[in-house]
Amino acid sequence: xxxxxxxxxxxxxxxxxxxxxxxxxxxxxxxxxxxxxxxxxxxxxxxxxxxxxxxxxxxxxxxxxxxxxxxxxxxxxxxxxxxxxxxxxxxxxxxxxxxxxxxxxxxxxxxxxxxxxxxxxxxxxxxxxxxxxxxxxxxxxxxxxxxxxxxxxxxxxxxxxxxxxxxxxxxxxxxxxxxxxxxxxxxxxxxxxxxxxxxxxxxxxxxxxxxxxxxxxxxxxxxxxxxxxxxxxxxxxxxxxxxxxxxxxxxxxxxxxxxxxxxxxxxxxxxxxxxxxxxxxxxxxxxxxxxxxxxxxxxxxxxxxxxxxxxxxxxxxxxxxx
Amino acid sequence: xxxxxxxxxxxxxxxxxxxxxxxxxxxxxxxxxxxxxxxxxxxxxxxxxxxxxxxxxxxxxxxxxxxxxxxxxxxxxxxxxxxxxxxxxxxxxxxxxxxxxxxxxxxxxxxxxxxxxxxxxxxxxxxxxxxxxxxxxxxxxxxxxxxxxxxxxxxxxxxxxxxxxxxxxxxxxxxxxxxxxxxxxxxxxxxxxxxxxxxxxxxxxxxxxxxxxxxxxxxxxxxxxxxxxxxxxxxxxxxxxxxxxx
Numbered sequence: 001x002x003x004x005x006x007x008x009x010x011x012x013x014x015x016x017x018x019x020x021x022x023x024x025x026x027x028x029x030x031x032x033x034x035x036x037x038x039x040x041x042x043x044x045x046x047x048x049x050x051x052x053x054x055x056x057x058x059x060x061x062x063x064x065x066x067x068x069x070x071x072x073x074x075x076x077x078x079x080x081x082x083x084x085x086x087x088x089x090x091x092x093x094x095x096x097x098x099x100x101x102x103x104x105x106x107x108x109x110x111x112x113x114x115x116x117x118x119x120x121x122x123x124x125x126x127x128x129x130x131x132x133x134x135x136x137x138x139x140x141x142x143x144x145x146x147x148x149x150x151x152x153x154x155x156x157x158x159x160x161x162x163x164x165x166x167x168x169x170x171x172x173x174x175x176x177x178x179x180x181x182x183x184x185x186x187x188x189x190x191x192x193x194x195x196x197x198x199x200x201x202x203x204x205x206x207x208x209x210x211x212x213x214x215x216x217x218x219x220x221x222x223x224x225x226x227x228x229x230x231x232x233x234x235x236x237x238x239x240x241x242x243x244x245x246x247x248x249x250x251x252x253x254x255x256x257x258x259x260x261x262x263x264x265x266x267x268x269x270x271x272x273x274x275x276x277x278x279x280x281x282x283x284x285x286x287x288x289x290x291x292x293x294x295x296x297x298x299x300x301x302x303x304x305x306x307x308x309x310x311x312x313x314x315x316x317x318x319x320x321x322x
Numbered sequence: 323x324x325x326x327x328x329x330x331x332x333x334x335x336x337x338x339x340x341x342x343x344x345x346x347x348x349x350x351x352x353x354x355x356x357x358x359x360x361x362x363x364x365x366x367x368x369x370x371x372x373x374x375x376x377x378x379x380x381x382x383x384x385x386x387x388x389x390x391x392x393x394x395x396x397x398x399x400x401x402x403x404x405x406x407x408x409x410x411x412x413x414x415x416x417x418x419x420x421x422x423x424x425x426x427x428x429x430x431x432x433x434x435x436x437x438x439x440x441x442x443x444x445x446x447x448x449x450x451x452x453x454x455x456x457x458x459x460x461x462x463x464x465x466x467x468x469x470x471x472x473x474x475x476x477x478x479x480x481x482x483x484x485x486x487x488x489x490x491x492x493x494x495x496x497x498x499x500x501x502x503x504x505x506x507x508x509x510x511x512x513x514x515x516x517x518x519x520x521x522x523x524x525x526x527x528x529x530x531x532x533x534x535x536x537x538x539x540x541x542x543x544x545x546x547x548x549x550x551x552x553x554x555x556x557x558x559x560x561x562x563x564x565x566x567x568x
Contacts, residue, residue, distance in 0.1 A: 176435060177435060178426050178434070178435060181419070181422060181423055181426050181435065181438075182423075182426075182427065184412065184414075184415055184419070185412050185415075185423045188411075188412035188413055188414060188415060189410050189411070189412055189413075191374065191394075191410065192406070192410035192411075192412065192474075193412075193423070194374075194393070194394040194395050194398070195372055195374070195394050195395075195397075195398050195403070195404055196395075196398060196403075196423050196424040196427060196428075196474060196478060197395050197398040197399045197424060197427035197428050197429075197478060198395055198423070198427050199393065199395045199396075200395075253414075
């Protein structure tokens with residue numbers, strides 16, 4: 001490609017980006033409540049996927065405990081608003097902060113594990129927190145907690161959009177800064193990274209805490225949005241799994257991948273759920289299998305390197321017959 | 323005072339003695355050869371020096387620092403770089419990004435990513451990988467992967483470089499190229515510990531050679547002297563003369 005072509009493409013990219021931003025900002029003025037809610041849900045999963053991408057995509061640590069931090073964010077926001085009458089913004093900030101602090105503490109233990117051990121340990125941590133929330137007084141135990149009702153729904157749309165922009169910006173900036181180089185080296189080959197001067201743990205903790213902070217943000221906004229939370233709904237591994245699938249689908253370790261995954265899969269999910277709840281579960285189960293086997297680095301990667309999903313599947317089947 | 327010294331190094335894996343009371347010193351700017359048959363303990367010795375394994379017994383010192391118990395990144399930042407016998411590239415990063423990693427994390431780090439990438443370009447030109455800098459590392463051939471290992475080690479700004487079989491599997495012409503590259507590295511004042519099966523390279527580069535066999539040092543001295551040593555010949559061949567290598 002010529003330099004002139006590159007400039008044209010960069011210009012076109014910027015134009016598309018600006019148009020998307022303007023459209024997202026004025027969307028609630030154009031669309032009905034149903035679509036604004038739908039968009040807010042898509043943003044939430046875009047946010048979760050982008051958050052998971054920091055630890056799972058860029059760092060290569062398969063975290064399954066993300067919903068633990070979503071729960072911490074939700075409950076902190078809820079408790080502060082209900083019991084201390086804290087304004088939503090401050091309560092949300094506290095929730096994000098607490099999620100990040102807990103992640104630093106847990107991360108300094110869990111991030112010493114690798115691969116499956118890490119995945120299982122994070123899942124265990126999520127279940128522990130769920131039980132804790134179900135048995136403490138301050139959380140309202142198993143009967144859950146009611147939050148104040150907001151005056152207008154549009155609030156959540158903008159909060160979620162803001163958090164999503166933050167998450168995507170983090171994913172965009174990461175490969176361009178020193179921390180991002182450390183994380184990529186750790187993901188690719190931790191031993192080689194170490195003999196080149198990288199002490200892995202602090203960098204992994206940064207990625208993990210960033211992931212937790214954003215899951216916490218999603219949790220806080222979700223709690224105020226739904227006005228009711230209880231342990232199984234917020235400490236719900238399904239949030240993590242969806243974030244994983246969307247990230248893998250869109251392309252892990254890229255800024256746009258998780259959002260693209262969330263938009264496509266959440267839209268599909270909505271259409272399918274409207275037809276049949278059972279069918280939509282089957283579809284997502286099958287999708288996970290296909291992705292892990294044929295496109296471990298995302299659909300975007302296949303398009304870039306091998307041409308098409310169909311060709312990749314054929315190549316894979318041909319190779320396994322040898 | 324030597325740049326590096328290891329005294330009475332012992333490494334046990336269960337009941338297997340991988341390294342058995344080995345003494346090793348390297349002077350600043352020296353090239354030392356380390357040879358020995360497969361399984362002699364050469365790579366284990368490198369792992370002990372770089373902190374990937376900890377010695378069961380013995381003392382390690384580098385430029386006045388005791389290395390015992392220090393983690394690999396700290397040892398790397400003190401100025402000891404290594405290459406791996408099996409190249410360990412960051413496969414999905416570009417060649418340039420691979421080399422920018424040590425530039426960002428050495429003791430005198432590049433101030434930002436842009437400067438690190440510029441550093442990487444200079445090093446890549448030195449090792450002859452300049453034209454391939456934008457390829458992902460996974461696309462490189464074996465000789466190019468060896469160059470990349472060397473480039474990453476160089477970008478760490480080391481005072482001692484441990485080269486674990488950088489010439490294995492290279493053609494004679496490639497060995498010649500690698501040798502002149504190592505001479506160039508040495509000319510910058512970097513001490514080298516050259517671990518090789520390719521004896522021609524060791525003999526051509528080193529004034530002093532150490533021979534390991536079953537974890538034990540069985541000979542040390544000038545190349546000609548070592549290759550004439552009966553114990554060395556016995557270890558390699560169980561016969562009368564050293565193999566002539568391509």
